[in-house]
Structures are given as structure tokens and as C-alpha cells.
Amino acid sequence: MAAPPASYEKELAAARKAASLAARLCQGVQKSLLQSDVQSKADRSPVTVADYGSQALVSLVLKTELSSESFSLVAEEDSGDLRKDGSQETLRRITNLVNDTLSSDGTYNLSLSEEDVLVAIDSGKSEGGPHGRHWVLDPIDGTKGFLRGDQYAIALGLLDEGKVVLGVLACPNLPLAPVGHSETESLATKVGCLFSARIGAGTYMQSLDGSPPSKVHVSNIENPADASFFESFEAAHSLHDLSSSIATKLGVQAPPVRIDSQAKYGTLARGDGAIYLRFPHKGYREKIWDHAAGCIVVTEAGGIATDAAGNALDFSKGRYLDLDTGIIVTNAKLMPLLLNAVQSSLEEKVQSASPL
Numbered sequence: 590m591a592a593p594p595a596s597y598e599k600e601l602a603a604a605r606k607a608a609s610l611a612a613r614l615c616q617g618v619q620k621s622l623l624q625s626d627v628q629s630k631a632d633r634s635p636v637t638v639a640d641y642g643s644q645a646l647v648s649l650v651l652k653t654e655l656s657s658e659s660f661s662l663v664a665e666e667d668s669g670d671l672r673k674d675g676s677q678e679t680l681r682r683i684t685n686l687v688n689d690t691l692s693s694d695g696t697y698n699l700s701l702s703e704e705d706v707l708v709a710i711d712s713g714k715s716e717g718g719p720h721g722r723h724w725v726l727d728p729i730d731g732t733k734g735f736l737r738g739d740q741y742a743i744a745l746g747l748l749d750e751g752k753v754v755l756g757v758l759a760c761p762n763l764p765l766a767p768v769g770h771s772e773t774e775s776l777a778t779k780v781g782c783l784f785s786a787r788i789g790a791g792t793y794m795q796s797l798d799g800s801p802p803s804k805v806h807v808s809n810i811e812n813p814a815d816a817s818f819f820e821s822f823e824a825a826h827s828l829h830d831l832s833s834s835i836a837t838k839l840g841v842q843a844p845p846v847r848i849d850s851q852a853k854y855g856t857l858a859r860g861d862g863a864i865y866l867r868f869p870h871k872g873y874r875e876k877i878w879d880h881a882a883g884c885i886v887v888t889e890a891g892g893i894a895t896d897a898a899g900n901a902l903d904f905s906k907g908r909y910l911d912l913d914t915g916i917i918v919t920n921a922k923l924m925p926l927l928l929n930a931v932q933s934s935l936e937e938k939v940q941s942a943s944p945l
């Protein structure tokens with residue numbers, strides 16, 4: 590008899606637990622950020638003790654909760670810089686953060702050594718791929734937002750045979766009330782959202798302090814004039830001019846809402862806005878951990894995420910996404926109009942760049 594299809598319920602519960610604990614660690618660090626907590630990686634992007642601590646915690650919780658013989662994790666950070674001379678103090682601080690978070694939770698009777706922390710971080714070196722199960726983690730997505738005190742997310746997904754089957758986004762600074770509507774902004778004081786999605790089972794949101802989850806759905810707006818759109822906060826991450834030309838073609842009236850990280854997928858999944866546009870500068874290769882969790886959170890809420898040519902995002906190719914030009918997300922009603930506007934703006938861009 591064939592085995593029943595996997596439900597991934599146990600895995601989703603473990604992912605929620607892991608991301609919530611990591612969020613607690615990050616919140617503590619954000620409150621008391623010291624300059625020495627921030628380092629530059631080889632590509633000059635920032636990394637903090639919280640990125641490392643979050644990655645170590647998530648890897649540890651998943652392994653403890655799901656004691657399966659094969660554990661594969663594709664994650665953003667590695668311990669290379671922490672093993673160099675001069676990093677002892679940073680490693681000590683990360684180890685204390687991880688142990689303090691574990692003991693404040695009280696579920697696990699564990700205390701990690703510095704070497705345990707390095708090993709936990711390095712269990713994220715998997716290459717992923719089309720076969721078997723692979724966890725996909727961005728321990729802090731939107732590190733620049735985290736450093737500014739703005740939006741960031743702990744983003745954790747699971748691939749099974751190359752497909753994203755569950756995803757969790759912990760967004761510690763995201764208001765529970767809708768964002769992007771100025772009239773509600775001042776009321777939106779309560780923050781901390783946890784989004785979770787499982788294939789075929791919808792997307793749910795709850796507060797990070799433990800309210801019961803409620804089902805969310807993308808906006809059902811059909812007229813682009815009523816739509817608002819999200820894009821990266823950082824202009825270096827997405828061509829804002831191109832988004833604005835697309836929005837004009839569509840007849841979108843509202844100005845863009847710029848927020849950091851995969852919190853954009855979460856806000857879209859609950860219908861705060863209707864469109865997410867992302868067009869990296871030429872040559873940039875998107876990583877799977879920047880989109881896996883966000884993608885299932887928005888698609889299980891009724892949204893569609895594709896590349897700029899309308900192809901589904903393919904997470905089975907290893908650590909990178911192989912993409913045509915950009916990523917666009919919206920509801921099923923608006924997608925055909927959006928794709929037309931994207932294609933025509935991209936053609937205009939090519940024409941204006943080519944010599945006469």
C-alpha cells in the first residue's frame with residue numbers, strides 16, 4: 590500500500606518553535622545593539638551576532654524536535670569569520686545569547702559550548718537541490734532593516750523534492766494591524782507577527798507572543814487603480830524606477846510602500862497591499878533563503894509569485910534561484926495585467942538602453 594501523503598504538521602510545529610525562539614534572541618539584540626555586534630562579510634554586507642545566534646538556534650531546535658537521521662539545512666551564514674583570530678569575544682557573545690534564549694524558554698535542558706555554536710551554524714552548508722528534504726533558512730532577512738530598527742524577518746522553509754512545502758516568517762517589528770494605510774499607522778502599536786503556511790492548508794498569522802492563529806488571504810482587488818505595491822526599502826536591491834514605470838502603466842495611484850525583508854510577503858499574504866515588485870540590478874543572483882518561506886506564505890494565501898517572464902519560482906536548483914530579471918507577486922485577478930505591464934516596461938528599458 591502506498592504511504593499517505595506527508596502532512597508536514599510536525600515539521601511546521603518545529604519550524605514555528607524555532608523561528609519564535611530565534612525572534613526572541615533577535616529582539617533582545619536589537620534593543621541593545623552595540624557597534625561591536627556588527628561585522629562586514631567578505632561581500633561587505635552586514636552580519637550581526639543576532640544573525641549567527643538565530644541560525645544556531647534554529648538549527649539546534651529543528652534537530653532536537655525532529656530527530657531524523659538525515660538533516661539538511663541551506664542557510665545564509667557560516668562560521669568562517671567567527672573562527673578567525675580576533676573573533677573570540679563575538680563568539681562568546683553569540684554563545685551567551687543562544688544559551689540565555691534557551692534558558693529563558695525553558696523547554697530544552699541544554700547549554701552549548703562555543704564549538705557547539707560553530708557546528709550548529711555550519712550545519713547550514715547544504716547545497717539543497719531537487720531530491721529529498723532540505724530546510725532553507727535566512728536567520729535574519731533584512732539585516733539592514735534590523736540595524737535601522739525597522740522590519741526584518743526570520744524566514745524558514747522546507748523543500749521536499751524541490752518544492753517548498755511549508756514556510757514560517759517571524760516578523761518581530763511588524764504591526765499586527767495593516768501597514769501602508771496612513772490612517773491606521775498611528776494606532777498600530779502592537780507589533781510581532783508569525784506567519785505560517787503548509788502546502789494545501791492555507792496561511793495563518795498569529796502574534797509572536799502567542800495569540801491563536803487566524804487564516805489570512807491576499808487582497809481581492811481587481812482594479813489596479815485601487816492597488817498599492819510593496820518594494821525593497823534599499824534602492825540597491827531593486828530598481829525603483831522600473832517599479833514606478835510599471836505602476837504608472839497599471840494605473841496604480843498610491844505611492845510605493847517600501848519595507849525591508851520578506852515581511853513584504855507576509856503583508857501581501859494578509860492583504861495589506863496587492864503587489865510586490867522586485868527587480869535586482871543586473872548580475873545579482875537571488876538566493877533561495879530570501880524567498881522560499883515568503884513564497885509559500887503568499888501562495889497558500891491565494892497569491893501568485895513568478896519571475897518577470899511569468900515562470901513559477903524554482904527552488905530545486907541549489908542555493909540560488911535561476912531567474913529571468915525579477916520577481917513579481919500579486920493575486921490571480923491582477924497577474925495578467927501586471928505581467929503585461931512588466932513586459933512592456935522591460936522592453937522600453939531595453940530600447941532606451943540600446944544605441945540608435
Ligand SMILES: Nc1ncnc2c1ncn2[C@@H]1O[C@H](COP(=O)(O)OS(=O)(=O)O)[C@@H](OP(=O)(O)O)[C@H]1O
Pocket residue numbers: 634665727729730731732733734820821822823824825826827848849850851869870873876879
Ligand atoms: N544587490 C542586491 N540586489 C538584490 N537583493 C540584494 C542585494 N544585496 C542583498 N540583497 C538581498 O536582499 C535581502 C533584503 O531584502 P529586501 O531587499 O527585500 O529588503 S531591503 O531592501 O534590504 O530592506 C538581503 O537579505 P539579508 O542579507 O538576509 O538581509 C539580501 O540577500
Ligand SMILES: [Mg+2]
Pocket residue numbers: 727729730731878879
Ligand atoms: Mg535575506
Ligand SMILES: [Mg+2]
Pocket residue numbers: 640665727728729730731732
Ligand atoms: Mg540574512
Ligand SMILES: [Mg+2]
Pocket residue numbers: 634635665732
Ligand atoms: Mg545577509
